Amino acid sequence: MLFYKLYAALCSYANGKLNVVQGQFSDPEQFTSVPPEIRLKVRDALYAQPELIDQFVQENPAQFPAEDLAIVASWKHAVIGDFYVFRYLKQYAVFLKAEAPMKAYGVLALATPFEEVVGAYLPVLVKGVLLPINGRIIYDGLLSTYRITFGPGIKRSLNADFKRTKETYGIITSLPEASAPSVVKKKAPRKKSAAIGGLTDPKAVMNILVELTDAFCGEHLNGEYADLCRKLAAALARKRPSPLLRGKLEAWACGIIRTIGWANFLHDPSQTPHMKLYSIDEAFGIAESTGAAKLKEIRTMFRILQLDPKWTLPSRLGDNPRVWMASVNGFIIDLRYAPRELQVQAFQNGLIPYIPADRGKAPDEDE
Numbered sequence: 632m633l634f635y636k637l638y639a640a641l642c643s644y645a646n647g648k649l650n651v652v653q654g655q656f657s658d659p660e661q662f663t664s665v666p667p668e669i670r671l672k673v674r675d676a677l678y679a680q681p682e683l684i685d686q687f688v689q690e691n692p693a694q695f696p697a698e699d700l701a702i703v704a705s706w707k708h709a710v711i712g713d714f715y716v717f718r719y720l721k722q723y724a725v726f727l728k729a730e731a732p733m734k735a736y737g738v739l740a741l742a743t744p745f746e747e748v749v750g751a752y753l754p755v756l757v758k759g760v761l762l763p764i765n766g767r768i769i770y771d772g773l774l775s776t777y778r779i780t781f782g783p784g785i786k787r788s789l790n791a792d793f794k795r796t797k798e799t800y801g802i803i804t805s806l807p808e809a810s811a812p813s814v815v816k817k818k819a820p821r822k823k824s825a826a827i828g829g830l831t832d833p834k835a836v837m838n839i840l841v842e843l844t845d846a847f848c849g850e851h852l853n854g855e856y857a858d859l860c861r862k863l864a865a866a867l868a869r870k871r872p873s874p875l876l877r878g879k880l881e882a883w884a885c886g887i888i889r890t891i892g893w894a895n896f897l898h899d900p901s902q903t904p905h906m907k908l909y910s911i912d913e914a915f916g917i918a919e920s921t922g923a924a925k926l927k928e929i930r931t932m933f934r935i936l937q938l939d940p941k942w943t944l945p946s947r948l949g950d951n952p953r954v955w956m957a958s959v960n961g962f963i964i965d966l967r968y969a970p971r972e973l974q975v976q977a978f979q980n981g982l983i984p985y986i987p988a989d990r991g992k993a994p995d996e997d998e
Contacts, residue, residue: 637703640693645677668961671773681707702764708807710761715754731931733796736761737804739769754781754789763806775963779952784899833873840864843884852904855944859891881915886925893926894935894942948984
């Protein structure tokens with residue numbers, strides 16, 4: 632297979648330059664026979680220094696023809712990170728990028744169908760690398776799967792995210808992504824914000840916002856939501872220039888609460904407390920479209936994800952798999968079930984909030 636021939640040569644070249652592991656694997660059979668954890672180490676080292684791709688193309692140690700070198704050169708446009716394997720279609724599998732802005736990619740399988748690699752039941756959260764080849768998108772044969780089961784609330788949220796990203800970007804089937812045509816908009820006359828009231832100090836605006844979010848959380852949510860809303864308001868105030876100096880206070884308060892609620896699946900009826908996000912808009916007297924726009928603006932600004940450890944309610948940290956997932960020897964593991972000495976090391980390095988072994992049983996273990 633052409634991909635394995637080219638990828639084996641590139642990874643062997645990177646390994647020779649970086650001395651990641653012992654041995655070489657310049658032919659496809661040798662490359663695929665190497666344990667996945669070894670290939671992961673070499674792959675991650677390669678994309679930590681992507682300039683090696685240009686060096687490989689210039690030196691051409693494998694004496695590839697020009698058309699093959701062009702394919703290798705295109706791998707500088709790889710998309711790397713966490714993805715939801717969301718849906719199997721006839722032409723490809725749909726991968727949703729887990730980071731903002733969320734985008735959908737149509738990805739082709741290699742020798743083995745995705746149903747056998749990932750499983751039949753979707754969505755599944757994976758870590759991987761998407762690569763262009765001959766006008767299409769493939770993955771590099773290495774997917775690390777997170778051990779997470781998604782409930783109905785998360786599935787509904789992903790369906791809504793997929794619908795929005797499909798409307799905005801379509802399903803991307805080649806890399807690099809085609810740049811969207813620029814849209815010329817007439818400049819609207821600048822309006823003086825009535826809500827900000829001429830305030831020029833972001834901290835003063837933040838203090839007013841905290842009063843608004845505290846009052847809402849005290850009446851409808853709880854103290855944990857109030858604390859995280861304060862934290863997010865402070866982060867917005869620290870931005871330079873602070874976005875809090877433009878727009879209405881009610882819209883920012885709504886956007887802050889919406890963001891924390893969205894990250895913690897506030898709209899899921901199985902959660903306590905729970906409420907629909909548009910109910911927050913109604914409480915502040917703003918349009919649902921305005922509340923949704925503020926949520927998107929804040930999410931994008933801070934790259935906030937659902938199940939984001941930084942913005943998870945403290946009482947739910949123990950049940951949030953993203954808090955506990957770590958890469959050990961090239962494999963994604965759940966540190967809640969790791970040996971205590973590994974938990975201690977992760978805690979000392981600031982990777983996890985506490986040592987699960989010191990708090991009794993694992994969160995989903997039978998009593």
